Amino acid sequence: MKFVDEAYIDIVAGDGGAGCVSFRHEKYKEFGGPNGGDGGRGGHVFAVADPSLNTLVDFRFSRRHEAKRGQHGMGSDMFGAAGDDITLRMPVGTIITDAETGEVLYELLTPGEQIMIAKGGDGGFGNMRYKSAINRAPRQKTPGWPGERKNLKLELKVLADxxxxxxxxxxxxxxxxxxxxxxxxxxxxxxxxxxxxxxxxxxxxxxxxxxxxxxxxxxxxxxxxxxxxxxxxxxxxxxxxxxxxxxxxxxxxxxxxxxxxxxxxxxxxxxxxxxxxxxxxxxxxxxxxxxxxxxxxxxxxxxxxxxxxxxxxxxxxxxxxxxxxxxxxxxxxxxxxxxxxxxxxxxxxxxxxxxx
Missing domain, CATH: 3.40.50.300 (P-loop containing nucleotide triphosphate hydrolases)
Known part of the structure; x- marks a missing residue:
């Protein structure tokens, strides 16, 4: 296996799903009211220190890593499902730096250590969130929040005494x-x-x-x-x-x-x-x-x-x-x-x- 101790990657956390505008439509329920659910959150991006790895070669040929977006809200009070998270396995001793500013963000120094390097966006609100005594039939909803996007530099410094x-x-x-x-x-x-x-x-x-x-x-x-x-x-x-x-x-x-x-x-x-x-x-x-x-x-x-x-x-x-x-x-x-x-x-x- 080729030894690689430096790599650049782009990570994208999932966007949150949009909220839903929906009303109950049932027989004999003339004023059913709003039942639009919230959107699901986007998937997070995690990094975990894997003691079985000793090189960053996997990231040399696979640069972009993107988590799934959250599902949109639906009617009948149904919230959207959260997007799937992704976990990037890195060698112990990896330093994660912001490629644009040069700021050191994280260091993986302990085997099995797991950190979140990009947070998924929160889901938007459905119209059921806006129901009130004076607003019985709200039609408001919000889109999901975007997930974090980062350009990162990975640098491996082996841990030795x-x-x-x-x-x-x-x-x-x-x-x-x-x-x-x-x-x-x-x-x-x-x-x-x-x-x-x-x-x-x-x-x-x-x-x-x-x-x-x-x-x-x-x-x-x-x-x-x-x-x-x-x-x-x-x-x-x-x-x-x-x-x-x-x-x-x-x-x-x-x-x-x-x-x-x-x-x-x-x-x-x-x-x-x-x-x-x-x-x-x-x-x-x-x-x-x-x-x-x-x-x-x-x-x-x-x-x-x-x-x-x-x-x-x-x-x-x-x-x-x-x-x-x-x-x-x-x-x-x-x-x-x-x-x-x-x-x-x-x-x-x-x-x-x-x-x-």
Whole structure:
């Protein structure tokens, strides 16, 4: 299935049905009075977050979505039936924006969450509504109200706790396949990853987190070079970024420090808030470096890169160091979740305290 994380759609809620002008015509009922019913309301348009979806491809080829109008009112006090609602299934993490104003209208962040994105019009009143002591035979009625019409932009930002970033062929796909259930395409050439991949990392019973792998960045990505800048939005909701560095590039003239600095610079150009997120350094492919020279090369990299945060030395291919990385990441995410929980104020009467 093609990965699509942006789409434009037109939605139209149903119009309300018109009210009816009618009078009772029965034998021996000379003055039967009005009995025109109201029109039915138009159908609503709902959006629901479906955890089984991970792309907006369905909306790329089906742009207009229109609910049914309400039925008109009828005689004999019969109201019109309401128009059928329609429900649009969208991936969890979808942002719904007004395409004309750019205003964010809704965000689908919880699986199964359902919201009304366009309200159907109310039905019109029939003439039975206008009967009064001085107006025994009203002939007034009202048309139904029009349903809402909107031009919307859909943007998908995947929900993940951890995001992987780095140069193409740095080993991000190999790492996510080593620590999670994701099975992305892996090859020995750059830009193997063409769309984000999500994987669930199991640390223990009821202990897990979600990691996202996006296409690799290259220098000039913020100006449109390569593919990575198209998918950086998927890292904006993560709690932690893992900067994967290839310590044994195929081209010996390539300096890993220069590549790492280029990634940091592109990240800052794209979004300063994303750049400010916690970012750990993961030095990969150490299995390809001689054991005697490994410590010296790692120390030289950290010194020249001037990095003072957590550093992990791994080999995604042989899984060396991956277990320690996974445990540290889980502890960091768990600590952040505790900090994000709202503090509950406890009534001092239940803690033995004194009130003023």
């Amino acid at each position: 951890v995001g992987l970033l780095g140069m193409p062929n740095a080993g991000k796909s190999t790492l996510i396949s080593a620590i999670s259930n994701a099975r992305p395409k892996i090859a020995d050439y750059p830009f193997t990853t063409l769309h984000p991949n999500l994987g669930v990392v199991r640390v223990g019973p009821e202990q897990s987190f979600v990691v996202a792998d996006v296409p690799g960045l290259i220098e000039g990505a913020s100006e449109g070079a390569g593919l990575g800048h198209l998918f950086l939005r998927h890292l904006q909701r993560t709690r932690l970024l893992l900067h994967i560095v290839d310590m044994a590039p195929f081209d010996e003239s390539v300096d890993p420090v220069v590549q790492a600095r280029a990634i940091a610079a592109e990240l800052k150009k794209y979004d300063p808030k994303l750049y400010a997120k916690p970012r750990w350094l993961v030095l990969n492919k150490l299995d390809m470096i001689d054991a005697d020279a490994r410590a010296t090369r790692v120390k030289d990299f950290i010194r020249r890169f001037r990095y003072k945060g957590p550093v992990f030395e791994i080999s995604a291919l042989t899984h060396e160091g991956c277990e320690q990385l996974v445990k540290a990441v889980y502890q960091h995410i768990k600590a952040q979740q505790v900090q994000e929980q709202p503090s509950l104020e406890v009534d001092p009467r239940f803690t033995g305290g004194q009130t003023d």
